[in-house]
Amino acid sequence: METRICVLLLSLVALGCSGCAVFHRHAKQESEGQAADRSAQASQESDTNAQPPSVVEPQVERRTVKVPAIRPSNVELGAYYGEISIQDFGAQPVAGLRLDYHITEDFFAEATYGRAKAGPTSFETLSNIQLLSDAERRFTYYNLSLGYNLLPGEVFIGRNLAMTSSFYLIGGLGSVKFAGDQNFTVNFGAGFRVLPTNWLALHIDVQDLVFRSDVTGVEELKNNLQATIGATVFF
Amino acid sequence: MERSITTTRSTRRWPTRVAPLLVLVSLLAAPAAGAREYLQLFVVEPYLELHTGPGRGYPVTQVVGRGEAVDVLMRRTDWFRVRTERGVEGWAFERDLARTTLADGTPFHINLGDRAAFASHRWETGFFGGAYEGATLISAYQALSLTDNLKIEVSGSQFIGNLSNGYLLDIGFSHVFVPTWRLSPFVTLGGGYEWVEPKATLAQPLSANNQAGYVGLGARFYLTRRLFLRGEFRGYEIFTNQNSNEVKNEWKLGFAFFY
Numbered sequence: 187m188e189t190r191i192c193v194l195l196l197s198l199v200a201l202g203c204s205g206c207a208v209f210h211r212h213a214k215q216e217s218e219g220q221a222a223d224r225s226a227q228a229s230q231e232s233d234t235n236a237q238p239p240s241v242v243e244p245q246v247e248r249r250t251v252k253v254p255a256i257r258p259s260n261v262e263l264g265a266y267y268g269e270i271s272i273q274d275f276g277a278q279p280v281a282g283l284r285l286d287y288h289i290t291e292d293f294f295a296e297a298t299y300g301r302a303k304a305g306p307t308s309f310e311t312l313s314n315i316q317l318l319s320d321a322e323r324r325f326t327y328y329n330l331s332l333g334y335n336l337l338p339g340e341v342f343i344g345r346n347l348a349m350t351s352s353f354y355l356i357g358g359l360g361s362v363k364f365a366g367d368q369n370f371t372v373n374f375g376a377g378f379r380v381l382p383t384n385w386l387a388l389h390i391d392v393q394d395l396v397f398r399s400d401v402t403g404v405e406e407l408k409n410n411l412q413a414t415i416g417a418t419v420f421f
Numbered sequence: 422m423e424r425s426i427t428t429t430r431s432t433r434r435w436p437t438r439v440a441p442l443l444v445l446v447s448l449l450a451a452p453a454a455g456a457r458e459y460l461q462l463f464v465v466e467p468y469l470e471l472h473t474g475p476g477r478g479y480p481v482t483q484v485v486g487r488g489e490a491v492d493v494l495m496r497r498t499d500w501f502r503v504r505t506e507r508g509v510e511g512w513a514f515e516r517d518l519a520r521t522t523l524a525d526g527t528p529f530h531i532n533l534g535d536r537a538a539f540a541s542h543r544w545e546t547g548f549f550g551g552a553y554e555g556a557t558l559i560s561a562y563q564a565l566s567l568t569d570n571l572k573i574e575v576s577g578s579q580f581i582g583n584l585s586n587g588y589l590l591d592i593g594f595s596h597v598f599v600p601t602w603r604l605s606p607f608v609t610l611g612g613g614y615e616w617v618e619p620k621a622t623l624a625q626p627l628s629a630n631n632q633a634g635y636v637g638l639g640a641r642f643y644l645t646r647r648l649f650l651r652g653e654f655r656g657y658e659i660f661t662n663q664n665s666n667e668v669k670n671e672w673k674l675g676f677a678f679f680y
Contacts, residue, residue: 253460254460256495257494257495257496258495259495260498287678289648290499290645290647291477291498292645293645293647295546340474340479350475350479359548359559361559368581369581370559384497384502
């Protein structure tokens with residue numbers, strides 16, 4: 187009987203010791219688990235804040251593609267020569283420079299500068315009296331005009347040569363210096379342009395330069411018709 | 422077709438003209454080295470039409486198929502002279518060429534000169550007729566856009582009156598309030614010089630060179646591609662050597678184009 191009681195007590199002691207150990211191990215496991223959860227949560231949070239890792243690091247620098255500029259060819263520069271009929275002062279040679287800018291395929295702007303020298307009037311010829319000095323006979327003008335390509339087309343020479351062309355209308359404002367005075371001038375006319383090559387143009391132009399003047403004693407509108415041929419180069 | 426990396430194709434052009442003036446001009450027009458790189462564009466639409474001349478009425482004699490490339494030789498107004506891989510040359514319209522791509526596949530952008538370009542462009546040139554204190558005025562100007570709203574302008578004018586003639590040379594700023602509007606008002610502010618030459622018929626001709634300042638108000642109206650109307654009124658303050666300054670009024674109306 188005593189032996190049984192001793193065995194029972196020893197068993198209880200042994201159980202108690204092992205039970206504390208189990209409980210302690212369970213508590214340790216629980217605390218480790220909570221720590222792991224916290225660290226996992228922390229790592230998840232840190233993962234959401236960090237940038238995703240790049241799979242491939244590019245080792246080649248991006249090439250900058252150099253695009254060559256397109257050469258514009260809208261400016262026309264050239265000269266012309268012809269005859270101008272200065273009202274009351276006869277027809278005389280005229281020469282000038284012209285600068286055109288092609289705005290669209292329809293419109294172009296033009297600046298011209300021309301010079302001529304007036305001849306004698308019929309009164310001067312008959313009476314042998316000089317109305318104007320040599321310096322006053324200089325007829326210089328400039329015009330700023332707007333042109334419209336009314337009839338663009340092509341001209342053909344033989345079977346194998348086709349050249350682009352255009353019949354255009356033109357009008358503008360300017361100034362004529364004549365007989366020692368500046369005169370506000372309106373110019374209008376028409377012309378024909380033909381391009382043997384893409385960079386060369388040949389012109390035939392007829393224009394009227396109109397201004398009001400009293401050089402012959404009575405103030406009236408003076409019509410000065412000029413017909414010219416010219417050549418220009420496209421830039 | 423397999424695309425090359427480069428956007429250009431190098432070709433060699435030799436002057437063929439013999440007249441000295443023409444050779445000189447061609448040298449000015451093209452680099453003296455003779456070799457020139459051209460922009461290479463790829464057709465992504467079913468085809469690209471090539472005309473015989475730089476205009477909408479010229480007939481289409483060639484087409485370039487999708488995937489093929491063209492070299493852009495030059496530009497004239499709205500048209501581009503191009504050369505195909507087979508060596509055929511023709512004129513392509515800008516709206517058609519705007520649907521092509523560069524060699525790296527990016528779209529090719531062109532300034533079409535439309536309303537968007539009217540609102541945002543770099544250069545302007547124009548000329549006017551008008552009146553300057555009773556004298557007839559002829560004027561021209563050149564403007565550079567600093568922003569879409571703000572431009573710096575240089576203008577030169579000649580006035581022709583009954584009593585005197587003269588010239589004006591100005592530089593100033595203009596501010597366009599709403600550049601996107603078809604009819605858009607603007608204000609100007611600047612200064613310059615006035616040269617007055619009294620007519621010889623006057624008893625006491627007095628030539629005068631005076632500094633001047635001006636303020637102005639005007640409007641611009643988009644007409645068609647690259648072309649617009651511009652009207653303007655300016656009040657000039659002429660800083661004379663006399664006891665008081667002179668005030669002169671100027672108005673002018675004319676055409677201008679942008680690019």
